[in-house]
Amino acid sequence: MEYGFVQQRVEEIRARVEEACRRSRRHPDGVRIVAVTKTATPDVLPALYAAGIRDVGENRWQMARDKLQHPAASQFVWHFIGTLQTNKVKYVAPRFHWIHSLDRPELAHALSEEAVRRGLVLNVLVQVNISGEAQKHGVAPEDAERLVRLARELPGLSLRGLMTMAPVASRPEDVRHVFAGLRTLLHDLRSRLSLEGFDQLSMGMSDDFEVAVEEGATMIRIGRRLVNP
Numbered sequence: 001m002e003y004g005f006v007q008q009r010v011e012e013i014r015a016r017v018e019e020a021c022r023r024s025r026r027h028p029d030g031v032r033i034v035a036v037t038k039t040a041t042p043d044v045l046p047a048l049y050a051a052g053i054r055d056v057g058e059n060r061w062q063m064a065r066d067k068l069q070h071p072a073a074s075q076f077v078w079h080f081i082g083t084l085q086t087n088k089v090k091y092v093a094p095r096f097h098w099i100h101s102l103d104r105p106e107l108a109h110a111l112s113e114e115a116v117r118r119g120l121v122l123n124v125l126v127q128v129n130i131s132g133e134a135q136k137h138g139v140a141p142e143d144a145e146r147l148v149r150l151a152r153e154l155p156g157l158s159l160r161g162l163m164t165m166a167p168v169a170s171r172p173e174d175v176r177h178v179f180a181g182l183r184t185l186l187h188d189l190r191s192r193l194s195l196e197g198f199d200q201l202s203m204g205m206s207d208d209f210e211v212a213v214e215e216g217a218t219m220i221r222i223g224r225r226l227v228n229p
């Protein structure tokens with residue numbers, strides 16, 4: 001695959017992030033673009049790097065494996081953003097720096113144990129199902145506190161914030177309340193549990209990232225709009 005088009009896509013997204021930051025009186029440095037590569041071939045990595053991207057996200061270990069072999073892979077911060085089976089933790093923990101999809105106690109224990117075994121600390125986000133859609137993964141908002149309390153005690157984990165996926169919507173405005181809900185939950189948990197460094201909101205994808213930025217996203221996960229021809 002020829003990925004020359006990536007540069008312009010990154011520039012377009014950056015410009016739109018900056019506009020959204022202006023509207024919401026935020027600094028653009030507070031928004032990280034995580035390039036979600038999925039079915040793109042490993043050649044996408046040098047193109048992303050040349051365009052200034054330093055964060056890559058994958059939702060499945062099988063799709064990450066080939067890209068991680070590429071010589072450019074070590075120049076990126078790697079984010080695991082999909083449902084993570086416990087039997088894949090041994091592969092994912094040593095290669096990814098962030099896990100956005102912590103959604104159950106067994107996974108928290110497995111990640112922490114693997115990290116400790118390897119002398120690492122993993123940055124984790126608890127995935128919350130704000131919208132309540134049945135097919136969405138993540139804990140219910142009322143169950144987030146229990147998982148947050150567990151994760152902050154585990155030695156191999158650095159608990160950094162929350163992640164959500166908004167439902168598919170015809171207009172981005174329709175999911176603003178989902179992003180606002182995640183922000184409120186983060187602030188509420190942080191102040192009640194006195195959590196330090198618990199300040200990351202991973203929310204917003206190709207069709208709704210501007211609204212997510214307006215609502216406080218610190219990481220937006222962009223796939224199609226960045227890497228699909």
Ligand SMILES: *Cc1c(COP(=O)(O)O)cnc(C)c1O
Pocket residue numbers: 036038059081082165205206207221222223224225
């Ligand atoms: C695929 C994926 C994205 C990116 O979605 P696009 O709509 O392609 O931007 C973001 N987050 C998760 C968890 C994904 O699986």
